[in-house]
Amino acid sequence: MIELASLDDGRTIYLNGERVQQPSTVQLFRDTLTYVNGYYRLQEERPETHLFTDAAGKQADTVFKTPRSAADLAAKRQVYQDIAELSYGMLGRTPDFINAGIPAFAAHTDFLGQGQYTDFAANAKAYCQHIQQDDVFVSHALQNPQIDRAQELHDVKRGATGVQATKVTAQGIYVSGAKMVNTLAPLSDELLIFNTPTLSPGDEAYALAFSLRNNADGLKIICRKPFNRPGYSRDDYPLSNAFDEIDAYIVFDQVFVPWEQVYVFQDVVQSNKFFMDSGLFDHTSHQDQARGVIKLEFVTTLAIEIAERLGVDHFLNVQESLGDLTANLELIRGALLNAEVSGELDDAGVFGPNMQAILAIRAQLPKMYEKAIKTIQLLGAGSMMSVPDFRDFDGELGTTLEATMGSHLMDATFRAKLLNLGWDVTGEAFGQRQLMYEYYHGGDPIRIRANHYQNEALDKGRDMLYRILSE
Numbered sequence: 001m002i003e004l005a006s007l008d009d010g011r012t013i014y015l016n017g018e019r020v021q022q023p024s025t026v027q028l029f030r031d032t033l034t035y036v037n038g039y040y041r042l043q044e045e046r047p048e049t050h051l052f053t054d055a056a057g058k059q060a061d062t063v064f065k066t067p068r069s070a071a072d073l074a075a076k077r078q079v080y081q082d083i084a085e086l087s088y089g090m091l092g093r094t095p096d097f098i099n100a101g102i103p104a105f106a107a108h109t110d111f112l113g114q115g116q117y118t119d120f121a122a123n124a125k126a127y128c129q130h131i132q133q134d135d136v137f138v139s140h141a142l143q144n145p146q147i148d149r150a151q152e153l154h155d156v157k158r159g160a161t162g163v164q165a166t167k168v169t170a171q172g173i174y175v176s177g178a179k180m181v182n183t184l185a186p187l188s189d190e191l192l193i194f195n196t197p198t199l200s201p202g203d204e205a206y207a208l209a210f211s212l213r214n215n216a217d218g219l220k221i222i223c224r225k226p227f228n229r230p231g232y233s234r235d236d237y238p239l240s241n242a243f244d245e246i247d248a249y250i251v252f253d254q255v256f257v258p259w260e261q262v263y264v265f266q267d268v269v270q271s272n273k274f275f276m277d278s279g280l281f282d283h284t285s286h287q288d289q290a291r292g293v294i295k296l297e298f299v300t301t302l303a304i305e306i307a308e309r310l311g312v313d314h315f316l317n318v319q320e321s322l323g324d325l326t327a328n329l330e331l332i333r334g335a336l337l338n339a340e341v342s343g344e345l346d347d348a349g350v351f352g353p354n355m356q357a358i359l360a361i362r363a364q365l366p367k368m369y370e371k372a373i374k375t376i377q378l379l380g381a382g383s384m385m386s387v388p389d390f391r392d393f394d395g396e397l398g399t400t401l402e403a404t405m406g407s408h409l410m411d412a413t414f415r416a417k418l419l420n421l422g423w424d425v426t427g428e429a430f431g432q433r434q435l436m437y438e439y440y441h442g443g444d445p446i447r448i449r450a451n452h453y454q455n456e457a458l459d460k461g462r463d464m465l466y467r468i469l470s471e
């Protein structure tokens with residue numbers, strides 16, 4: 001469990017234009033932390049599925065279990081989805097995200113090798129042990145700031161294009177620079193910093209992977225403007241006022257990282273391998289798509305509920321739209337199962353998901369989510385724009401609102417809550433950020449789709465094609 005007091009460990013957080021003196025007192029953080037802690041609460045509430053006994057005989061979260069079969073992956077997926085259900089899929093970077101990849105990483109540390117100053121492979125192995133044993137909440141930052149995407153990192157002369165080592169000692173390295181988006185950074189225990197596989201020769205200074213505590217000296221966690229609506233109730237903003245995931249821009253100002261916490265040092269090849277060869281990519285992606293399915297189910301159900309409660313579900317065009325959403329949901333559920341049953345054991349004996357199936361979800365889910373969001377808007381139509389402040393229901397307007405807004409399909413306050421939910425997830429800043437999240441959080445879907453076609457095995461298809469062409 002992340003204790004509130006642990007946020008007051010000296011970490012440097014900026015929010016609403018000022019340095020936060022005591023993070024544990026910030027209501028926004030407190031609200032979101034309640035749901036982040038669902039990961040730990042479920043270990044107590046459902047130990048039979050959320051805990052397992054590890055090789056050392058200790059109990060650990062099931063997300064740390066090394067999958068050896070499709071059934072193991074399915075059991076882990078159930079855990080990810082239990083956690084996602086607590087936030088309706090709205091919290092993307094709960095502790096199970098990175099932790100899902102830790103057992104695979106632990107089995108694939110050898111590729112990191114040794115350096116002049118330290119043994120990277122041994123560091124990574126110790127890191128994985130520590131994350132599991134202490135059940136650490138890690139948030140990650142891999143994406144470098146968009147300063148000038150047309151140039152290589154090292155060619156850009158102004159602005160922080162990434163994080164680079166500025167000083168090297170026998171004890172460790174000093175790093176400076178920035179990472180663009182680090183979701184939930186103010187609430188996590190530690191950060192894992194690495195790069196996407198996009199560095200080029202010449203980018204050596206940026207070619208790093210390391211971990212650090214959130215309270216490291218010189219680390220600044222600068223939060224974007226919050227999307228919650230203080231002063232309004234959860235009836236008015238059911239999601240904004242509970243699940244603002246708090247993205248942050250992370251600045252490193254001569255931050256010291258001891259060698260034991262460095263996994264790649266000034267090595268472009270290793271940096272480009274880090275996410276994939278560690279297994280982190282495959283297994284965090286499995287968690288990610290499992291969560292995505294839950295969120296798609298939530299917004300699909302919301303669209304249907306709005307249609308039924310407004311009595312528009314009788315129309316063929318509306319039924320067709322809703323059928324589009326339910327069909328999408330079934331396709332995505334099926335793709336996730338496909339990813340598990342057609343997964344494979346890798347060279348280290350870790351059973352990984354079929355990545356073409358996982359990436360098919362990643363390629364299409366942004367469109368499906370957007371479709372569901374648009375459908376909610378079209379069905380909620382003007383109703384979503386006519387919901388009064390919830391305080392009006394308790395004031396002199398209460399009886400009038402109850403009499404005029406209530407119907408045989410729902411009473412007035414249910415109607416207001418339902419439509420508020422519809423607006424929160426589609427129109428509010430919170431909902432727009434969720435839309436952005438589903439689009440971009442796992443990389444650029446345009447390039448994901450382009451790569452997907454290039455990696456698809458179509459042997460049977462080509463056999464058929466060339467058979468008919470040669471007839």
Ligand SMILES: Cc1cc2nc3c(=O)[nH]c(=O)nc-3n(C[C@H](O)[C@H](O)[C@H](O)COP(=O)(O)OP(=O)(O)OC[C@H]3O[C@@H](n4cnc5c(N)ncnc54)[C@H](O)[C@@H]3O)c2cc1C
Binds near residue numbers: 143184
């Ligand atoms: C809500 C949210 C939360 C996030 N949380 C995290 C997090 O916790 N940790 C983290 O590390 N990252 C996080 N991200 C960042 C995410 O990883 C990136 O936004 C995503 O990978 C896209 O990269 P980018 O934003 O740099 O856009 P770019 O890659 O710069 O793309 C922007 C546009 O330029 C085009 N483009 C850019 N470069 C190329 C190219 N080489 N070839 C073709 N087209 C190109 C793209 O197609 C796109 O249209 C988050 C993002 C969002 C929106």
